[in-house]
Amino acid sequence: MSEHVMACIDGSGYSTAVSDYAVWASQRLAAPLTFLHVLDNHLPPEEGNFSGNIGLGSREHLLEELASLDERRARIAREQGRSMLDAALERARDQGVEEPLARQRNGELVETLSELESETRLLVLGKRGESAHLASEHVGSNLERVVRAMHRPILMVPETYRDPQRVMIAFDGGKSTRKGIEMIAASPLFKGISFHIVMVGAGVADYRAQLDWALDTLRRAGLGVQGAIRAGEVEATLRAYQQENDIDMLVMGAYGHSRIRHLLVGSTTTAMLRKADIPLLLLR
Incomplete structure (x- = not known):
């Protein structure tokens, strides 16, 4: 099984730099490049969700609407992720990567990366993900958990790319x-x-x-x-x-x-x- 440069992208401002550094590493290592987008199923509750207080007469109807809303939200998240992956693939091809790959997975990020560890030669990810706090020195809990869990080299990148010299x-x-x-x-x-x-x-x-x-x-x-x-x-x-x-x-x-x-x-x-x-x- 080939070991890939695995690049984690999301909706944060780091995804472009993640893509560029992953391309740099892939070309130097002569290793296949895979872009990974993980859909976390553990979404925070939406404001105004009062399903626990719904009266008996309307409870079933409103719960169906809430379930439908969750389904629409999940579909939109998948489509957004697919769009980000397509953009990353196009950027990599423009930079000379012949056959970059894309994978979209449902689940929790650390667990997903652990499952893919045997296929990973180098993991590339941004300092903060899209859900992390924006304070300049904050490191999202996911990153520290990834570092503890993974047994592969990890390249953590800033928001802009600079060719390493x-x-x-x-x-x-x-x-x-x-x-x-x-x-x-x-x-x-x-x-x-x-x-x-x-x-x-x-x-x-x-x-x-x-x-x-x-x-x-x-x-x-x-x-x-x-x-x-x-x-x-x-x-x-x-x-x-x-x-x-x-x-x-x-x-x-x-x-x-x-x-x-x-x-x-x-x-x-x-x-x-x-x-x-x-x-x-x-x-x-």
């Missing part, structure tokens, strides 16, 4: 980030792109040895890379380095290596998710 890897020497370095070295996704490996902590001999290993691993793969060890608070230090070096994309491990965090998104990752204004690739 300079990629920063947040490296802590732990098992997950060492595995991430090896994944990057073996993947065609970043060929020809400049890398910055950044460790946050004191520049002691142990840190330097770990950084040298990471630099050597990527250089042996033919990638251009430079490294730095910075002192300071992790999230603020990474953000400062990003801004100083005009970084286009950040790569992180989705979890810290503390056992206490094994079921939770690491605190640094959560902070970066909240404040990210560039794509964030989370490696598992």
